[in-house]
């Protein structure tokens with residue numbers, strides 16, 4: 001059945017549709033079983049794909065650069081739509097930058113720098129897409145997407161395009177209205193300020209240096225695994241609970257940065273989930289705080 005659907009979707013999208021694609025090839029955790037169908041369309045073909053999914057009751061999920069997801073070992077039954085390289089145009093107009101959702105945050109931040117625009121320095125080392133970044137309201141070093149977003153476009157489940165103002169997006173710590181409404185972000189406009197190119201570069205270099213010093217970037221991970229609990233830091237609670245280096249199967253609490261769960265030896269998503277549960281239990285027992293994952297789960301666990 002999926003072979004037939006793949007043929008139809010290839011025709012609708014003008015691009016190759018892969019069956020049984022292993023999701024560990026598309027996640028920074030390097031974890032995840034096969035999805036039934038995988039597509040990486042361009043912007044113009046996406047509405048037709050969504051409309052087809054609705055008409056044929058085909059379940060779908062959207063991913064960007066896979067840097068904040070944990071995909072089940074069983075994969076995903078349905079279509080995975082990657083908003084990636086086919087979807088990555090960036091246009092600069094005065095102090096505004098328009099980015100298609102698949103553009104990497106690093107490349108949008110670079111475009112800002114090249115045009116002496118300040119505001120996106122915080123995003124230069126976040127390894128996701130602009131769409132994933134807006135969906136998560138990604139942030140670092142005191143900046144977040146909320147501070148710089150001007151407008152966005154997204155598709156609803158009929159494949160209809162909607163326009164969003166910052167108020168409509170309801171952005172807060174790792175939260176957006178796009179999550180609540182199951183929308184696919186296609187494009188966004190950032191409003192920045194004129195800045196000094198050397199200062200912009202210096203800030204980006206500083207943030208990226210701090211990442212290299214503090215984060216276990218030599219192991220696959222999804223960044224900070226847990227959300228920051230109010231008035232505290234997940235990494236500090238985990239370290240204070242004595243859990244640095246705690247291991248389940250191939251998954252480990254990074255001793256370099258306890259907020260990171262790292263894949264040290266062919267971890268499965270089950271290893272990661274079991275490690276997550278242990279950490280939650282211990283931290284809750286010791287400090288009465290239940291850590292919540294920031295990482296988004298995809299598939300059946």
Ligand SMILES: Cc1cc2nc3c(=O)[nH]c(=O)nc-3n(C[C@H](O)[C@H](O)[C@H](O)COP(=O)(O)OP(=O)(O)OC[C@H]3O[C@@H](n4cnc5c(N)ncnc54)[C@H](O)[C@@H]3O)c2cc1C
Pocket residue numbers: 028061062063064065066067068069083101125126127128129130131132133134135136137138139140178183184185186215217221222223224296
């Ligand atoms: C080493 C490392 C460091 C990190 N540092 C930071 C950091 O400093 N700050 C921070 O906030 N995050 C950080 N992250 C996490 C991650 O990079 C961000 O959350 C990023 O914004 C996710 O983007 P993505 O394209 O990879 O999204 P994905 O991981 O592919 O998806 C994340 C969620 O967004 C949804 N999504 C993705 N694209 C779209 C779209 N176009 N429309 C609708 N929904 C979409 C997915 O369905 C999923 O629910 C880090 C991750 C790693 C691995």
